[in-house]
Amino acid sequence: MAAGAGAAHLPRAAGPCPPGVRQNPRPGRARLQRAHPRLLLARPLPRRYRPLPLYAPLPRGPQQVHLSLRPQGMLSARGPPCRPHHPRPRRRRGPPYRPVCLHRPDRPLHQDHGGLRPNASTLVSLLPLLAQHGALFQGTSIHAYCLRACLEQNEEQVLIGTALLDMYAKCKQLVYACRVFHGMPVRNDVTWSALIGGFVLCDRMTEAFNLFKDMLVEGLCFLSATSVASALRVCASLADLHMGTQLHALIAKSGIHADLTASNSLLSMYAKAGLINEATMFFDEIAVKDTISYGALLSGCVQNGKAEEAFLVFKKMQACNMEPDIATMVSLIPACSHLAALQHGKCSHGSVIIRGLALETSICNSLIDMYAKCGKIDLSRQVFDKMPARDVVSWNTMIAGYGIHGLGKEATTLFLGMKNQGFAPDDVTFICLIAACSHSGLVTEGKHWFDTMTHKYGILPRMEHYICMVDLLARGGLLDEAYQFIQSMPLKADVRVWGALLGACRIHKNIDLGKQVSRIIQKLGPEGTGNFVLLSNIFSAAGRFDEAAEVRIIQKVKGFKKSPGYSWIEINGSLHAFVGGDQSHPCSRDIYHELDNIMVDIKKLGYQADTSFVLQDLEEEEKEKALLYHSEKLAIAFGVLSLNEDKTIFVTKNLRVCGDCHTAIKYMTLVRNRTIIVRDTNRFHHFKNGQCSCGNFW
DNA sequence: TTAGGGTTAG
Structure with missing residues (x-):
């Protein structure tokens, strides 16, 4: 199959043919490679990455295209119509578009502007900006412009194709990103990195890693610190330390270990895996560290419950005159939450005020959480109320804060306020809300919000939602209803769901059900010691010490250790x-x-x-x-x-x-x-x- | 043209 065959998208052809190669019909892959041994030819993607066609092939030849700015600030392409396979969205009614020139936004395109047109460089500069803002509509317009303007110079094709691919990937449109990728006759390391990064962004980790492996099969020349960084992120996310260490070896062999991006990625992978000592040793070996090096180690410590170590890393950072940025502070503030260290939290708050970061949304979210977990729910609310811009995490954090303080009514009121202000709740919002009802004994309300989530918002319940519901019912004394609820779940209840029921058996001293649930849990394989401890406590509370001791023996035999209180x-x-x-x-x-x-x-x-x-x-x-x-x-x-x-x-x-x-x-x-x-x-x-x-x- | 550290729930 010829390189890029079947492509109908931007990189339609490789542009001006290299000498000695006919453009039409398309040269065979082997012939092209013989003529130009150094040319990196793309192979067609495996079928699993091939997307559905977006547009039918467009007529060739120079076309007049105007990019216009909609009154709302949205770019649009005007010119010969595309021929989509599906109907285009209807235009909104409104004032006529004001055409503008991309490289001279102050002057309309239809005016004389010396014959200047946006070229490949213009678009390659513009596309990352659109990608950053998730401006899919404008990005698609640029894509259409590229097609019509035939920006197909060979050396530019890789640049534009990669920039388009990246734009689609950042807008989480992987189908289109793959389509562009598939249509590119020539790809480079950046192209691969952008697509792998897109899969990582969309949390499609296994596919991202498969793509990385495909890239290595295609040619080791594509291996770069950037693609390795994405692959290491996959390993961290899947907790696949074995794969991570193999990658470490590959990095060392390929000589990119000296690259700071690669080093930071490795450091982050080890830190997220909980190997803080190894991560610290690796960190010490990095000759010239940057803010991200410190941030990676710091967040690794916090995520693994080593909040005190996180403070030491922060101290080191300050001793090196390294200025902490937003991400550093967003990682550090939860360390105060873990320790419930209000004074440290207040110091961190002061620190972000001094640095002018106190109104950043992500910082405020961390502060809301920190004050709530340090027992100062009123200060959480103050931070929340003063935020210039909130996101769904802000609302969720505040609702969760009310929840852990047993303020279920306030959590519900806040949720209604969220809706009134036009924020769409997500799946986490309902976890926070139902948990808040559970902590306050608001069983009827909790059931209502669960139904609302599924029927009104169309959010498919995850295991976490079922855990909350079982907790809500069982803690409220409705043990049988909770049991029936588990039986009716469309998902197979895991240890955590049964654990919630077992916990309620302890509260309500229901030994028979507790034993039954415990047997189910043991068949599933208890995770950690919590469930053994619960069952043992149920027996102890009922004065059945022999059976309690028996459970503790099983716990010991199975090698689980109880964490001391x-x-x-x-x-x-x-x-x-x-x-x-x-x-x-x-x-x-x-x-x-x-x-x-x-x-x-x-x-x-x-x-x-x-x-x-x-x-x-x-x-x-x-x-x-x-x-x-x-x-x-x-x-x-x-x-x-x-x-x-x-x-x-x-x-x-x-x-x-x-x-x-x-x-x-x-x-x-x-x-x-x-x-x-x-x-x-x-x-x-x-x-x-x-x-x-x-x-x-x- | 790509990339490395970040906030919420269970």
Whole structure:
């Protein structure tokens, strides 16, 4: 098959033929290659990349084409009509178009402008701009102009073809990008990179990697730092470290490892895979680092729960006089959220204000999330209200913030405001909204929003939506309905869905259903320890310690380790962490003394230890002792000692807050006249005047 | 003409 055969698009022919080669009929691939051994000839794409035709072949020959600017600022091509296979969209009524010249936008094209026309260079400069803004309509107009103006000079064909391909890819029109690619008789490394990058952009990772492999088959000369960067991104996204290391070897062999783009991509791949030590070593080996090198390591640390390491990277960056940009700060701010480190978060906020980045949408989104997760939902709302431009992430983050604070009504109101302001909710919006209803016990509302999502917005529920729904129903006490809901799901329920039901079995102490669900989970293969722990806790809470111990033995045999529970508190910008019965803190004696006093006082008010939360078979007295020094109680006692009465005590726990502690903390607010906020893995508990904001529903 | 680090949910 001749190179580019079947192409009806811009790179219709290779332009002026190389000497000795006839243009028509098209020369055979082998003949052309013999005549010009250095010419890189494209092969037809494999069938899987071949798209449907967009336009029928156009008549050849120079055509008069005008590019016009619509009143709304949209470019349009005028000239001999295209012959599309499908009807063209109808023009909107409105004032007549004002034709303009592309390279002289101040002068209309129909006026005399010295015979100047946009040439290949003009268009190649313009197309990336359109791609950047996702201006598909204008890009298509340029494509039409290229066809009509016969911009087919051989050396320009690759440039224009690649720029068009990239424009379509950035506009997520892969069918058309492939069409252009397929029609190009000559391609270069940039062409391949642009198409692979397009597949990555559209999250079609496997196809992107297949394309990368096809590129290598086509010729190693196409291998570049750019295409490797996209391929490494695929490996990171698919968590395919094996493929990533193979690519690393390929990079080293091909000699592009010295390229900073390639190095940063490798660094990012290792960091995202959680190999922070390896990533750090790799980072240290990069001779001349840029902001992206620091950003890649920093975000890798945050994404893998190593927030403290992220701060160290940021410190290093500052020590090297490297100015953090938007992406750096957007990566750093969530580190404060993870640690619930409000002081650090406020410092980061100040830092973005000083740098003039405080009103950037992505920065504001991070700040909304940070303040919400640091217990300051009112500050989240302030940031949200002051944003000059919001996107769907801003709304989702604010709704999620209300959700974790148990403010389901506020979340619903905000969602209605979102609709009124013309923002289209996405699938994540409904996850946030249903989860917010779930945290507030708004079962009917949650069901309504699930139906609205599917019927009104046509959003197909994902597994995450089903998890939220099961959580909503089961947590609300509708265990049987939740079970029926799982049975009726069109998707096969995974461990997380059943895990949500099992969690509710623990809350509502339904042992029979818990055992049944647990058997299902074990057949599916439990992920991590959570489900074993839940089942064991269900047995323990019912006093069936033998069976609880049995589950723990199975857990041990299967090699799962339970993560230890711990709590931490930020005092004057320093974080203090405690595990249960911890005596390692320098102020340990004072902390224990204060906690003992508090316990005496709250017992006077009627507090009684709920020993059902002790998960081992101990004597009653020992059980009370085990509860007494839970990590959250120790952290609160340290907060009472360290903070003035008017200050809120804010404690974070890596697990769900213990039920006995939940009761004790309510009493603590009374005997020490304090406001206490506890953030656990699920939500916030605002304790004040003997009450908790969760209404005992968590 | 291409590319490397970024925010939300579960």
